[in-house]
Amino acid sequence: MKFKKLTTISILITILISTTIGIFLWKNQPKEATAAPQLSCNIETLDSMDMTGMQTSIALDTNGYPYIAYMSNYQLKRAKWNGSSWSLYSIPNGDVGCSGCIGLSAAIDSSNIKYIAFNSCTYNQVGMAYEDYYGASGAYAIDSGENKGFLIGAAMIPTGDYTDTANKFQAVYSDYNTAQLKHARWTISYGDYSWTKTTVDDVGSYNILVGSMALDSSNYAGAAYTDEVSYALKYAKWTGSSWGSKQTVDGAGTEYSFCEDTPSIAFDSSNYARISYTPGILKYAKWTGSAWDKVIVDSVGVSGSSIALGLYNSARRCASGGCYPYISYYDITNQDLKLAIFNGSSWDKYTVDSAGNVGRFNSIARDAAGNIHMSYYDQTNNRLKYAKCSLVTNLAPTISSVTDSPDPVTVGNNIAFQVAWSDPNSGDNTKIHICKTNAISSQTCSGGNWCETASWSASSPTSCSYTPTISDVGTQNYYAFVCDDDNACSASTSGTFTVQAAISAPVVTNSTGASSITSTSARLNGEITSTGGENPTVHIYWGDNNGGTT
Incomplete structure (x- = not known):
């Protein structure tokens, strides 16, 4: 592949596609529960350099491993997960040369070659950097010249490798x-390349502020964007021969915050666009085939949403039907990273990270296993952070708590086990199991049970x-479990109880009386016929009374 250094254009860039805005859909709705599904997240800090994370964009390779493009000290960098550890790397010729809104967009093809579209103030151009599977890297100029604009978004056609003749890489920029x-399509043929550029929309004397792009199943690009005069959310789609008519998705006219209130777009299996956008609140628009269906997802102060649709791949589209959106966003009021997920009838909302002022410039992706990956900026500590949630x-x-009573218990009497429990899924029914060993499967104690509810x-x-028998005499271990009607069982709580043999007065017989009586001795012929359940102590009294025992 020929390498050409980025050469001349001055500007700022805002990325969207999976960066400060993102949309995501899943194919199958999660198992329905009476309560919202719980969100479990593992959060990591990946880089802590000055100004790190001011822009982020995340993409997943064919293994579901995250690849994050971000800015650090005016330098374009990437963080890559290899399945066991992260590696950080500064992109050659990725000298951004300016701070603030530096648009980034990461994309990965089916050969796991990584691409990043970005804006460079140093070289005055919108450019593209790549990193192949051999570790080689380089950069190309998409467009150059003074005030060429900032990047709106980019995406990969997810087939072939970089030696193929194909329209591999597409980008939209202002x-x-x-x-x-404008839209640029990168065509490569065995090491040589060219850019084909078309005009998406001409807004006159005003600039495009923010936007996002994605590819449908025909690899046709679509863009969601707004300009600095109308502030209306607009949509344009490539038809195969032209950009067709431009649509106004939402003409609310709310002024968008430059760089952060970026819409995010993705396509479902019908090639209908889904868009998240944040004019002060989080909104979601879905094309029905004849109109835009719009809803408010969250009315708190919101900035920087990122939307992902369903079975999400490198072309940012949902692979099959029933796609529901995932939207990551920044809660300005509480300064938290949040996640909204449509469950088929309503939106479930979660706080992903609330440790300081976190969540700006967020980006989202979802792997085939259903894990949700998010990159975002920790403003409190100037850090790039990453969350993997399920x-x-x-x-x-x-x-x-678990109690047993009475303890000790006598053979033949009942010992009661009482278990206090809670279930986070409202409406679940449960059974308790007092097991003899610390193992249970499908509501059955693996080593037998002392008792369980029917x-x-x-x-x-x-x-x-439980009613102990004589064979239980001694100290016994037990392990209490609570299992719900989906066979999800609690961790065990262990304890012991003591079983005693039944106790009664010993029985002594002396029917024959004493024999061999002399003045100093006698043979006693008494016999203990019952010990009463314990080892008795025998007391013998000599005299003319019973020793006070009556």
Whole structure:
């Protein structure tokens, strides 16, 4: 592949596609529960250099491993996960040369070659950097010249490798000189390349402020964007021969914050656009085939949403039907990173990270296993952060206390076990199991049980009882479990109880009386016929009374 250094254009850039805005859809709705699924997240700090994370864009390779483009000290960098560890790398010729809104967009093809579209103030151009599977890297100029504009978004056609003849890489950017929204398609043929450019929209004397792009199943690009005069959310789509008519998605006219209130776009399996956008609140628009269906997702102060649709690949589209959106966004009011997920009828909203002022410049992607990946900026500590989250639709119950009574217990009497528990999934029914070993599967104690409830219960505490036999005499271990009606079981709570043999008065017989009586001795012929359940102590009194024992 020929390498050409980025050569001349001055400007600022705002990325969107998976960066400060992103949309995501999943194919199959999670298992329905009476309560919202729980969100479990693992959060990491990836880089802590000055100004790190002011822009981020995340993409996933064919293994579902995250690749994050971000800015650090005016330098374009990337963080790459290899399955066991992260590596950080400064992109050659990725000298951004300016701070603030530096648009980035990461994309990966099916050969796991990584691409980043970005804007460079140093070289005055919109450019593209790549990193292949051999570790080689380089950069190309997409368009150059004074005030060429900032990047709106980019995407990869997810087939072939970089030696193929194909329209591999596409990008949409704003040309400040002409006040036009432009599209560039990168065609490569065995090491040589060329850019084919078209005008998406001509807005006259005003500039495109923010936007995002994605590819449909025909690899046709679509863009969501707004300009600095109308502030209306607009949409344009390549038809195969032209950009067709431009649509106004939402003409609310709310002024968008430059760089952060960036819309995000993705396509569903019908090639209908889904768009998240944040004019002070989080909104979501879906094309129905004849009109735009718009809803408010969250009315708190919101900035910088990122939307991902369903089974998401490098072309940012949902692979098959039933796609529901995931939207990451920054809650300005609480300064938190949040996540909204449509469950088929309503939006479930979660706080992903609230440790300081976190969540700006967020980007989102979802892997085939359903894990949600987000990159974002920690403004409190000037850090790039990464969160990997998963939805847990059914959580196991938890035990707060276990009692057994009476303890000790006598053979033949009942010992009652009472378990106090809670279940985070409202409406679940449970059973308790007092197991003999610390193992349970499908509501069955692996080593047998002391007792368990036969019927389901929806309220705590729950009790069961056991009647010890003579073989249980001694100290016994038990392990209490609570399992719900989806066979999700709590961790065990262990304890012991003591079983005693039944106790009664010893029985002594002396029917024959004493024999061999002399003045100093006698043979006693008494016999203990029952010990009463314990080892008795025998007392013998010599005299003319019973020793006070009556």
